[in-house]
Amino acid sequence: DKLSKETWILTVGPTTDVLNKLDQQPRRIADIFDKIFCGLQTSKDDVYFLYECTEMDGFVTGLSKYLDRRVSIERGLVKPLLKGDDIHRYDNISTNRYVIFPYKIENGKANLFSETEISALYPQGYDYLKRCEGELRGRENSRLINDDFWYRYIYPKNLTMFEHEKLVAPHLSYGGQFAWDKKGFFYGVTNIYGYIKKTNIKEKYDFWLGLFNSKLFWFFIQNTGAVMRGGHYLFKPGYINPFPIPGIIPPETEKAITTIVDYILFIKSLPISKQVNEYVNNNVIVRLFENVIRSEEHT
DSSP, X not given: OOOSSSOOOOOOHHHHHHHHHHHTSSEEGGGTEEEEEOOBBOSOHHHHEXXXXXXXXXXXXXXXXXXXXXXEEEGGGEEEEEOGGGOOTTOOOOOSOEEEOOEEEETTEEEEOOHHHHHHHOHHHHHHHHHTHHHHHTHHHHTTTTOTTTTSOSBOXXXXXXXXXXXXXXXXXXXXXXXXXXXXXXXXXXTEEEEEEOTTOOSOHHHHHHHHTSHHHHHHHHHHSOBOGGGOEXXXXXXXXXXXXXXXXXXXXXXXXXXXXXXHHHHHTSOHHHHHIIIIITOHHHHHHHHHHHHHHHO
């Protein structure tokens, strides 16, 4: 009777009991997040991506793998770029990669710069693109060979989504590897997913960050998702959206989780030596959790 048009979850024993208990909850992740979207698809990453970058005096200097040399491009024409190995659970996200982004975000839309605008506003960036023009026109069997906008992305999807507060995670990992882009600063490659919650969801991102990185969510993915080579699992919308959520999150539960998550984020922002002291010597997270529980019981 479980072999319906929905995904088949074939389990027995205690695992089935837990999944059945979860399934009784009325909401799903799909009810919480307005957008779960993948990253940029440039069709020529070796041209658009810059590696090992430094930023100074309004310019980003980095390695172009296509030219096999370092180039300097105006900061306004590039965006900080995340790849899968930049993101780990509760990370204070950082990257030394950038992507050339020939679009301007205006009134919630991504409008392509004209060639004249790029040459006037970003002359060094324009010079770099011109050196790569033949390669860009030749993308996907010379699809842009006669295109006036030869520097555009062939698949310009989700371009307006990145500069929003969001959670981010790689599409393939062992366990939850979710981090919080609080200021909407980072763009991502194709195999990075961004998570933007619906405006009517009162719980803040740190609560959902704790849920996605929890053992319970990992248990659900392991028993309902798809395992790939090396024991890593897919964290894509089709596997994440069905995760059950209670109809109401009790305020004391939200407070307990967000308090601990915020402290984990604080610890992760410290140098490694201080992280060790906080975790091992003081055992602060356990004490913090106990204090939160006592406070709620007293209330």
